[in-house]
Amino acid sequence: MKHIWKVIILVLIWIMLSGHWETHILILGVISIAITVAFAIYFNAFDKEIVQTKFLLGMILYLPYIIKEMLLANFGVFKEVWKVKIDLSPTVKTVKSTQKTTTGAFIYANSITFTPGTTTIDAQVGTFQIYAITSDGAKDLEDGSMDARVTKIHKDI
Numbered sequence: 496m497k498h499i500w501k502v503i504i505l506v507l508i509w510i511m512l513s514g515h516w517e518t519h520i521l522i523l524g525v526i527s528i529a530i531t532v533a534f535a536i537y538f539n540a541f542d543k544e545i546v547q548t549k550f551l552l553g554m555i556l557y558l559p560y561i562i563k564e565m566l567l568a569n570f571g572v573f574k575e576v577w578k579v580k581i582d583l584s585p586t587v588k589t590v591k592s593t594q595k596t597t598t599g600a601f602i603y604a605n606s607i608t609f610t611p612g613t614t615t616i617d618a619q620v621g622t623f624q625i626y627a628i629t630s631d632g633a634k635d636l637e638d639g640s641m642d643a644r645v646t647k648i649h650k651d652i
Contacts, residue, residue, distance in 0.1 A: 498532055498536055501532055502525075502528055502529055502532050505528045505531070505532065506524065506525055506528055509524050509528060510524070550598075550648060550649070553647065553648035553649075554602075554648060557602075557644060557645070557648055560644055561606055561609060561610075564606075564609075564610050564641065565609055565610050565611070567610075568610035568611045568612050568613070568632070569611050571611075571612060571629070571631070571632070572611045572612045572628070575612075575628070575629060582629075583628050583629060584628075584629050584630045585626070585627070585628055585629075586626070586627050586629075586630050586633050587616065587624060587625070587626050587627075588624070588625055588627065588633040588636070588637065589622050589623070589624050589625075590622065590623050590625055590633075590636045590637055590639075590642070591621065591622060591639065591642070592618075592621055592622060592623050592642055593621075593639075593642055593643070593646045594642070594645065594646060594649075595646075595649065596649055598649070599645055599646065599648070599649050600618055602645050602648070603623065603641065603642055603645040604618045604623060606641055606645065607623065607625055607636060607641070610632075612627055612628045612629060612632045613625055613626065613627045613628075613632050613633070613636065614626045614627075
């Protein structure tokens with residue numbers, strides 16, 4: 496019963512993101528979320544850090560930043576693709592990470608991958624190996640600003 500609010504939050508998020516209001520779709524969504532939460536409870540997958548209000552607030556404040564980065568990266572890839580002379584310089588780089596939690600590493604790795612033109616290839620403690628279609632894309636990650644923002648989400652936890 497203590498996990499019922501997790502089901503409710505997931506259902507609300509699912510409804511907002513799916514946009515489907517048909518009864519049978521809503522019922523299937525609730526059932527699939529309930530099964531997912533049941534598995535998470537069974538495997539003790541609920542991290543104590545995820546349920547904290549400060550973390551959720553940090554994630555909400557992080558969303559505008561990552562959306563802005565995604566738009567800028569989309570524009571950068573668009574410019575590269577539509578150039579008369581395409582000047583791609585694919586590169587693999589290792590960038591440092593200050594993430595101390597698995598959730599932080601997960602968010603940082605996915606933030607890199609969400610931005611077009613870059614992908615996280617490997618994640619180790621303290622470093623991430625990334626692939627970028629341009630050397631500028633890799634340089635943007637080397638400055639550590641995205642890593643610092645993800646670390647800021649966890650600073651009070």
